């Protein structure tokens with residue numbers, strides 16, 4: 470049986486992806502923000518599919534110490550229950566903020582969760598992915614096309630604009646996936662980014678101010694249900710031969726920003742390694 474780790478599994482896109490993958494017979498390891506939300510997600514998935522194989526781990530992935538703790542727990546689980554193999558890691562947890570807010574490490578929260586958490590978690594689980602010739606899938610966004618990386622102030626500490634910070638974190642998702650493919654294609658691991666489109670979830674209503682809340686409450690009415698993008702993760706996981714593309718929308722390869730170059734990917738890799746205190750190779 471193939472095992473898939475999904476972050477941000479307790480609501481929205483992550484929850485629907487867990488639902489579809491468990492229905493298709495994958496064993497899912499879900500990482501949720503809180504034990505309470507993990508329990509609700511477990512009930513929701515099992516009520517529709519009592520045979521679903523799913524376990525949950527709770528962690529605040531914004532904090533690097535928490536990423537390290539939960540990755541150790543998951544590694545132990547993969548060793549004892551899954552033959553030391555991980556077929557896919559879906560880095561989906563994400564957030565929106567209205568103000569400059571930082572983590573325990575002093576990192577801007579959207580950058581820390583939307584990019585660094587996946588960067589660090591993937592590093593920790595990479596030997597398990599390599600053993601399974603596995604996949605890394607990032608949840609990106611079409612909004613990555615409308616920005617560049619601010620290399621001199623990547624956390625936007627000077628003149629913070631939350632929307633630019635969000636878009637940049639999504640550009641980092643695709644740069645990171647490219648950097649992974651540049652480094653690990655020969656090891657059998659392949660990385661992808663899914664653009665979910667506009668999806669009716671509560672992401673803009675969590676820990677945001679009244680303006681962002683209001684704008685998102687109106688905007689999300691035009692979104693598709695999260696079961697729609699969930700199909701694209703299932704599509705990527707279900708291919709016998711790994712697709713050649715990098716960026717996928719509605720199960721099809723899509724164009725991405727011209728900012729996505731190997732030079733920018735290398736630069737982001739080096740910076741992220743320094744911010745996480747790790748070395749990939």
Ligand SMILES: NC(=O)c1ccc[n+]([C@@H]2O[C@H](COP(=O)([O-])OP(=O)(O)OC[C@H]3O[C@@H](n4cnc5c(N)ncnc54)[C@H](OP(=O)(O)O)[C@@H]3O)[C@@H](O)[C@H]2O)c1
Pocket residue numbers: 476477478479480481482483500501502503506528529530531532561562563564582583608609610611664665666667668669670671672673675692695
């Ligand atoms: N909705 C859209 O239109 C859209 C479009 C493009 C991209 N995306 C991306 O899709 C991904 C999923 O978002 P969504 O729309 O499905 O919203 P969502 O329902 O709010 O999902 C976000 C998930 O991340 C979790 N999370 C938040 N902070 C966390 C933390 N500190 N530690 C661990 N987990 C945390 C949330 O858990 P809690 O709720 O328990 O905090 C939730 O399960 C995000 O990466 C987002 O950027 C969404």
